[in-house]
Amino acid sequence: MKISYNWLKQFIKIDWNSEETAALLTDLGLEVETVDKYQSVKGGLKGIVVGHILTCVPHPDADRLKVTTVDLGDGTPVQIVCGASNVGAGQKVPVATIGTVLYDKEGNPFTIKKGKIRGQESHGMICAEDELGLGESHDGIMILDETLVPGTKAATVFKIENDEVFEIGLTPNRADAMSHLGTARDLRAGMLQSGVNVELITPSVSNFRVDKRTLKIDVDVKESKLVPRYCGVTISGITVKTSPEWLQNRLKAVGINPKNNIVDVTNYVLHDLGQPLHAFDANKINGKVQVKTLPTGTKFTTLDDIERTLHEEDVMICDDKGPMCIAGVFGGKNSGVSENTTAIFLESAYFNPVSVRKTAKRHQLNTDASFRFERGIDPTITEYALKRAALLIQEVAGGEITSDIVDVYPKKIEDFTVFLNFSKVAKIIGQELPKDTIKQILASLEIKVNSVSDAGLGLTIPAYRVDVQREIDVIEEILRVYGYNNISLSKKINASVANSPRTEDYKVQNTIASQLNAQGFHEMMANSLTTAAYAELSTVLKEEHNVTMLNPLSSDLATMRQSLLFSGLEALAYNINRKNADLKLFEFGKSYHNYPSGYEEIKHLTLFQTGNRNQESWTQASQPSNFFLFKGFVTAILEKLGIQKTNCIPVTSDVFSEGIAFGLGQETLVEFGVVKKSILKYFGIKQEVFYADFNWALVLKLVSSKIKFTDIPKYPEVRRDLALLLDNEVSYDAIYKIARQTEKSLLKEINLFDVYAGSNLPEGKKSYALSFTIQDTAKTLEDAQIDKIMSKLQKNFETELGAVLR
DSSP states (O other), rough: OOEHHHHHHTTTTOOOOHHHHHHHHHHOOEEEEEEEEEESTTTTTTTEEEEEEEEEEEEEEEEEEEEEEEOOSSSSOOEEEOOOOTTTTTOEEEEEOOOOOETTTTTTTEEOOEEEEEEEOOEEEOOOOHHSSSSOOSOOOOOOOTTTTTOOBBHHHHOOOOEEEEEEEEEOTGGGGGHHHHHHHHHHHHHHHHTTTOOOOOOTTTOOOOOOOOOOOOEEETTTTTSEEEEEEEESOOOHHHHHHHHHHHHHTTTOOOHHEEEEEEHHHHHHHSSOEEEEEGGGGOOOEEEEETTTTTTEETTTSOOEEEETTTTTEEEEEEEETTTEEETTTSSOOOOOOEEEEEEEEEOHHHHHHHHHHHHHOOOOHHHHHEEEEGGHHHHHHHHHHHHHHHHHHHOOOSOEEEEEEEOOOOOEEEEEEEEHHHHHHHOOOOHHHHHHHHHHHHTHHHHEEEEEEEEOOOOOTTOOOHHHHHHHHHHHHHHHHHHOOSSOOOOOOOOTTTHHHHHHHHHHHHHHHTTOEOOOOOOSSSSSSGGGGOOSSOGOOOOESSSSSSSSEEOSOOOOOHHHHHHHHHHHHHTTTOOEEEEEEEEEEETTTTEEEEEEEEEEEEEEESSOOOTTOOBOOOOOHHHHHHHHHHHHHOOHHHHEOOOOTTTEEEEEEEEEEEEEEEEEEEEHHHHHHHTTTOOEEEEEEEEEEHHHHOSSSSSSOOOOOOOOOOOEHHHHHHHTOOOOOOOHHHHHOOSSSSSEEEEEEEEETTSSTTTEEEEEEEEEOOSSSSSOOOOHHHHHHHHHHHHHHHHHHOOOOO
């Protein structure tokens, strides 16, 4: 953001140099990145003086050149060769003396040197207005007022304005400082705190009055939630022309190219007060002004001559025939001010920031107006800015106010109320500030003190301070005005070592991350913002549970993720497309949900594996990753954390083509398996992907800080295997439950170590190979006892599942 120092001084009388002012602004949080010099004429006409042509004779060797003798006021006339057709004796002219630097139309510098032209010496240059940067004409040299004294500096004759421009790196929250008035308001607060008593001078609009009521244009605001306040007035009898120099200089200083006096005034007030305005040609308005939305697909041509397709949420300024302007963003081609305009309808409004931001992003338009509207302007100055602009238009374009001001403001935007606790101020700042100092700072920021008690202050925050709505925000305001550099540091430094348990979240994360890294996994961190379309890939995810952003950067980053799966698949696809196909990744992250009961964040640990299990090597052939290897990584995490006695349960998520889950009671601890091919196809992934999703909050609950020991069993365990032919519909979970119910005391472990479905098997059948580990901690098992258990298991599998022993 550019701030002109001369312009700033219209609001606050200050005689500081620019370095001092820049330092104070930076201390206040308005960081001044650079201070640039500005001159209304490049070079400031340095070296240009008024010359008096004493003689003028034809050049002896060139028909179109003349040799002049010029008095430059130093008592020694010089000879200058000039080729202008209008040069003559007795004239007062601008002369560039030897060593003067001038600039061509492209801004490139060149230096005036002593030289010879066709054999005649020339000690300078008599200039045309375009050579000085004072205009576009090159018809001849400039003829100055004959009363001017030779030697007078041209800079004083043409009133060259010299200015300094602050380039401020404005943070997005400081919408209140997006103008010269806002910057002056902050500067005044800082100066008062520095002991310099200054007043804030605001332009007077007391001269505003209605001259005639001959051009009334009615306004109908149909979207009051999106347009809380809308003002307008008509001005007739204006003359559209070039703006006066003072107005052009103000705009040029802040990087705005002047267009005409009407448009220039609207731009001036925007940078002056921070209120965007728009002027419509009143003769092009058919009927009344209507502020409304239009159906999606409506075509509209903007000022840049581009036809745009409107969205149903775009707020438009319309008349009875159709749209005229995209509200708060960009004007229309057919309703703007032209050279033939004689009457205007001047608009000043407060538009909903979210609505303007969405519209600007949707149409890829970034204007000075949208920049301010989408961050939140001051709703209380809407009418004041309109009057200010109307008076300026009358000053530079003539005309009369021909209607009363229309002010549609059905529901006033109220100020915020906050209670400030003195003890909280001292705690946050680290130093107890005098209460009078706190009150003085708040008053300088136009924050009203409604009530005073020993505990604190009841405050009313102006509506334009959209970034100050909490107690901590007020404390930040106090601190930045008081000065961070003014906070004293204690000579004694106190430090303490926190004793956190080993089950602290970050410690458990580090333990598991180290283990996974040792197993070849790499940690990833994906963006929590994603697209709403991912909710359609799973029936478990509901679109109505999406947490949507009010001001999304794009449709691809408009929603908080409900699952970590899809951001992980994005990372896999990115790597696979770049020939990095053997991947093992993990992520600690959160998912976000908008449930009927309220918003909820759930922390997860997710694992991804795809491609070969190890890199190619001459010592061993590459082997593809498989489900059981991946299952080993999952169980290793649980074992590392001492989580035991989990039960195998069916997966509830439909993102798996094959998968299982471990749980405790009614809660699912982790789900893992093979991701569906239909989901992989959406991301362009053609290879198998294994995915695990841990409920990290539950994991932390189960991590015990106590270490339990059990004796090593004295008696051996026995393993027996069964190969069962089953229907395809039978799940491993069913087998597991039957086995546990059949033998509850001696059966220690059940493991599925092979699955086969293919040729040589009857249709609709599959083969499961299972191992059963049996152990008695009190004695050695006998064969008869073992055979009895296995027979009972086989019989129950046959009876309940129709299993056949292979």
